[in-house]
Amino acid sequence: MKPQYEDFYSNRAQKMRASEIRELLKLTQKPEIISFAGGLPNPNSFPKKEIAELFSEVVTKHGDQALQYGTTEGLPLLRELIADRVNSQGISATKENILITGGSQQGLDLVSKILFDPGDHIICGEPSYLGGLNSFRAFEARMHTVPVGDEGMDIDMLEAKLEQLHDQKIKVKFIYVIPTFQNPAGVTMPLEKRKRLLELASAYDTLVVEDNPYSELRFEGKDVPNIKTMDEEGRVIYMATFSKTLSPGFRLAYIVAPEALLRKLCIAKQSVDLCSTTVTQYVAAEFFQRDMLDKHIKKIIKMYKEKRDLMLKALDKYFPKEATYTRPEGGMFCWVTLPDKIDTKAMFPKAIEAKIAYITGTAFYANGGGNNTMRLNFTHAGNDQIEEGIKRLAKVIRDQL
């Protein structure tokens, strides 16, 4: 007798569905399609020569440790280097506040694991990073949303939401926020709003998960201090990653958190994967230590700024005036809002026919909505493809109007 797997799945697994996006992305992998869909760094940005040399050196010199199991917290040297770096960005932290994770995605998984029982409550932006929503969903959290505008999460509406949940005696475990070059919207929250967000977290006694994959990829404008820099009460769990500045294939990111939370996250990580990949931690530490990281980030910024400029120029030139879009000062994404009557999901097959791909905005809405929106990635496509791609997309949209 074959087992009926459905009888074995947990409640969370019963609800897990193959991601629509993943299915769409499969369609976009044909070479003739210009894709603004994925969230991938440009492979030309990878410092291949330097990394090849460092791997060889690290394995030869430190192979006994670099190929062995490592501590769950992560390589001490790398944690020290990260502590120095975040200190220089205004975040008060020592090595003891730092946990190396298998990408920020694992950070989101671990945070969900230590904080959520089924039905627990969280507030996140609408739209918000799809992978974050998936992690929260996998631990059966109930997601309350606050609209994201040109200045990030709407703080007045956040306050109203917190007040409303407070009146209902609902405990909010945390506010999930990507304040800089938000995924998917590309927008940045100004300092004053960051301050207010943290004040609200304190007033309503909740935590903040600040997800910051992009702030180091700023093309123009002035850095805005991370929320974590103002965290005097220990309310902010901060996440950043090497995926966008070095290599996503290393699967390395880090959490900065108050020690008590960090210890809990570390215990959770023990049962999740024992430790992150040791050998890539060694290479990342060397890259870091030899001052190669900042130089390299400058190169990426130059490369991506050019691509963003090309995309904005093409959008200005070809898109119908009924379409609006964000003008990100950094990061990887533009966010397009079309007239209400256009459903970007229904339009997707036509886009594929026209050999152009995007991500439908609904994917980033925790509780549905955003049917007339789409996310455009500008970092992965070749420079010569960007104008042509936007031109094709504009035609598909005009045909719908």
Added chain:
Amino acid sequence: MKPQYEDFYSNRAQKMRASEIRELLKLTQKPEIISFAGGLPNPNSFPKKEIAELFSEVVTKHGDQALQYGTTEGLPLLRELIADRVNSQGISATKENILITGGSQQGLDLVSKILFDPGDHIICGEPSYLGGLNSFRAFEARMHTVPVGDEGMDIDMLEAKLEQLHDQKIKVKFIYVIPTFQNPAGVTMPLEKRKRLLELASAYDTLVVEDNPYSELRFEGKDVPNIKTMDEEGRVIYMATFSKTLSPGFRLAYIVAPEALLRKLCIAKQSVDLCSTTVTQYVAAEFFQRDMLDKHIKKIIKMYKEKRDLMLKALDKYFPKEATYTRPEGGMFCWVTLPDKIDTKAMFPKAIEAKIAYITGTAFYANGGGNNTMRLNFTHAGNDQIEEGIKRLAKVIRDQL
């Protein structure tokens, strides 16, 4: 106001405690201590030269892909090579049955995630791999135990346990078993018992998680077919790893499972870490493809057999006759049972004084017990340390008797 973190933790996190073992292991890291405690491969077994060259080659030739995000399932080439390998071992599988994981620990985490709601039931051996128990605990499973003897899990007692739970109308999600060179006991389940275990799984309609990190490290005796080779109904989720045959620092292992289960595990993995480390997957695939793996495993076997022989010889020579211990035909561990009156936890500080370390057996008991047992790892210590270490340990034990 500082947040009270305890008010935020999930039920599972409330119960998470820093591992006693980890605290003990910290004591064992002083250079003067001979440690049989950790479960580490010997760093002399790492093929450093070959790996250094492969990293350099792979990043130079395939850097665009090897440093990029990969698919959640894992590198297609590596999955094909694994399918070929397990086919040659009698397991019927294609690439579609294979998921690459961040070590088998992640496999155990993913399986727990898709199968356990809080309070769900599982049967495991007593003693059983600590990291497995931690994964099951983290998803709040209730663990029922069956004693492990010289031939692995006692199958009659397994049947009795299944019957008893069936009578109580309790659904058992799976039986967790490490049939070959079991961790921690070093024992191997004979073929007939493997067959019966699978028949029982079918009769009582449950699944089997077969964790197999060690079977390729057989020093003598005849291979025993994996339970998965007999799995006609699709009841067995099989796990194996590169941690013991190539490098634990790669964080690479794999699950072989029926396609429906594999798809669910893959969706779960998306929200856990998106994908496993890409660059180490490329290196592992090259190592594999160039027929370096089997040659290398032969070297490891030679190295570890010598160490096992040294340990058994020393145990025979120095240990008091009241102590019994297993004689593993492969793997990494011996399991020692002392007279009931000796508590290996209470004895541990005396062992550290005598500059010798082991793991207390209680850690491997899901529901307490095993106070008079200990696990000895024979793969990590230097050959010259093994006799001296056992001599020291024997003296500590004799002082207790």
